[in-house]
Amino acid sequence: MKLSIELERLFGKNLEVVEGLNSELYLRVHKNEIQKAVNCLHENCFELVALFCAENFLDQGFTLFYVFEKDGYNEILVLQSLLESKNSVSIATVFSSACWYEREITDSFGVEFLGSFDKRRLFLHESYPSDFHPLLKSFKNGKIETRPTNIEEYPFKLIEGEGVYQIPVGPVHAGIIEPGHFRFSVIGETIFNLEIRMFYKHRGLEKLAEGMKPQECVKIAETVSGDETVANAVAFCNAVEKISNIAVPRRALELRTVFLELERIYSYLGDLGGMIVDIAYPAGASPFLILREEIFRQNKELTGSRFMKGAITVGGLSKDVPDYTLRNLSTFLISFSKHLRNAEKIDDTFSLIDRFETTGKIKPEILIPLHITGPIARASGKATDTRIDHPYGLYGEMNLKRRILQNEDVLARFSLKMEEILDSIKIIQEILCKLRTGEVSIPYQIKDGYALSLVESARGQNVHWIFIKNGLLDRYKVRTASFCNWQAIEHAVLGNIVPDFPLINKSMNLSYAGTDL
Numbered sequence: 001m002k003l004s005i006e007l008e009r010l011f012g013k014n015l016e017v018v019e020g021l022n023s024e025l026y027l028r029v030h031k032n033e034i035q036k037a038v039n040c041l042h043e044n045c046f047e048l049v050a051l052f053c054a055e056n057f058l059d060q061g062f063t064l065f066y067v068f069e070k071d072g073y074n075e076i077l078v079l080q081s082l083l084e085s086k087n088s089v090s091i092a093t094v095f096s097s098a099c100w101y102e103r104e105i106t107d108s109f110g111v112e113f114l115g116s117f118d119k120r121r122l123f124l125h126e127s128y129p130s131d132f133h134p135l136l137k138s139f140k141n142g143k144i145e146t147r148p149t150n151i152e153e154y155p156f157k158l159i160e161g162e163g164v165y166q167i168p169v170g171p172v173h174a175g176i177i178e179p180g181h182f183r184f185s186v187i188g189e190t191i192f193n194l195e196i197r198m199f200y201k202h203r204g205l206e207k208l209a210e211g212m213k214p215q216e217c218v219k220i221a222e223t224v225s226g227d228e229t230v231a232n233a234v235a236f237c238n239a240v241e242k243i244s245n246i247a248v249p250r251r252a253l254e255l256r257t258v259f260l261e262l263e264r265i266y267s268y269l270g271d272l273g274g275m276i277v278d279i280a281y282p283a284g285a286s287p288f289l290i291l292r293e294e295i296f297r298q299n300k301e302l303t304g305s306r307f308m309k310g311a312i313t314v315g316g317l318s319k320d321v322p323d324y325t326l327r328n329l330s331t332f333l334i335s336f337s338k339h340l341r342n343a344e345k346i347d348d349t350f351s352l353i354d355r356f357e358t359t360g361k362i363k364p365e366i367l368i369p370l371h372i373t374g375p376i377a378r379a380s381g382k383a384t385d386t387r388i389d390h391p392y393g394l395y396g397e398m399n400l401k402r403r404i405l406q407n408e409d410v411l412a413r414f415s416l417k418m419e420e421i422l423d424s425i426k427i428i429q430e431i432l433c434k435l436r437t438g439e440v441s442i443p444y445q446i447k448d449g450y451a452l453s454l455v456e457s458a459r460g461q462n463v464h465w466i467f468i469k470n471g472l473l474d475r476y477k478v479r480t481a482s483f484c485n486w487q488a489i490e491h492a493v494l495g496n497i498v499p500d501f502p503l504i505n506k507s508m509n510l511s512y513a514g515t516d517l
Contacts, residue, residue: 003075011037011040016028018080020450021243021451022239023075024067024075024451024452025075027079029080031083034064034088037079038095041077045070047069048066048098049067049454049463050477051064052064052104052105052465053065054475055136055475057475060082061084062082062111063080064079064080064111065078065079069389076390076452078452086111087112088114090113092118093117097369100483100484103116103121103122104123107121107123108135109135110133120155126154129146164192165186166183166186167183168181171200178513179200180196180197181196182501190497191494191501193490193494195490196486196490203223206475209473210473213472214314214473217236217473218237221233221235221237222309222310225480225482225511227263227511228511230259230260231263231456231457231462233311234256234312234393238455238464239464240468241314242451243450243451244314244444246444248316251436251437252316253394255320257395257428258302258432259299259308259311259312261425263457264457265295265425266299267509268417268421268458269292269421270288270292271509272285272418273285274509275356275414275503276346277506279355284352287342291340291343303321315442316441317441318441329428333428337422340418340421355410355500356410357407360410360493360503360507361408361492362488367380370488373484373485374485375413375459379405379409379412379413379415380412381406383404384460385402385456386455386461392453392455403420450465450466451466452465457481459481459482459511460482460484463479464476464478465477480515482514485510486510489504492508
């Protein structure tokens, strides 16, 4: 059934619906009716995917976009609400995932959400001026001077009780990872509560994109998170190509899919190796890390970059890949699969099972309220995969298999990622067997418009929305899977001991940079 028919059933036939360019439907809702519409969607099993704001969208002041999906529908619903003043009603009591979005919008634009239960700053830390809202059109990008403000120190949740004490970890860590703060409340070694705080390295990427040509902005998309280079570049280009009606050559679509799956493979291999390192078994981790290095070398042969930077461009690829290099990749993957199967036998190791099993459970009841996606959701029983739910590129033509496990723990995430690596190898080999000849890019002309694009990165669902005006980016919104998935870790650690936190964290492989744009 079409989503438009479902909307008529819920809201009546006199709807002001605009059909988008990439299987999205825009439903215009008056500001005073947004709470009623959101309640209706919640009651009918819609899930909040994203919430963002744009200024002067179609020359109409501030507009809020509420993005929803529903199981069984390829289309995406976007509620579009024009604000008459810089405030709206909070929906965080209905959709829990809205809390971070609303705080982000308040920081970015100064829009207030009435009835919000959490009005703390999100990405603007205490050193930012109190009247600073960087995504306003009136703000000109450039160096800013921090100065003392009247903003109080960030108020973490205070957990009190006999024997409860706090352990602050970060934001600076003993390694090369990016900053993030973890405030544990524990009794003995058992974690009673965890609150996380991110956004210590806010880069202003969305503001930087304003006024850029779409082709120039591909590099910004690649920079969102280094190990999601291909996924984010493809998501951005998909949106531009839909707006400008660019027919990407078949060979370019095939090679894009190869690159996407290679990115998934090396990301998962890093997770598998990292999990084993975190239980102090480096000998067991080394086969996975060696295989990961071999994938990086294949990436370099294919694209000139270990992370495949610069490979994706609007209209296709920046350059073709020689057939002999692709044949070498196919041959390599045959031996790679055998080595992976040998490494996989480690999951029979008693010490690994003892540490992984029952550790860091992510309960199914939090998956939809927080919009948890990707392998950590599938390992907890949620049948979500953007490649299948909202197909893009060539994925709609493939008979992809949903991998779902029910155990919810670190072991389930380990096992699921192992199986999905093997699935990715099959996808790549299938494409290489039928690879077309021909061009990998075509000339194009940028048109004005807007479009939403969803992709399945190695961490889960990434969302990109772009608005092109006069041939330039007027608004670029990115929401990676990590932005939502970070909130799951606060639940996953409860009842576990503090020494298991690094293991739980690594099993989820969340991106600091991908959250902190």
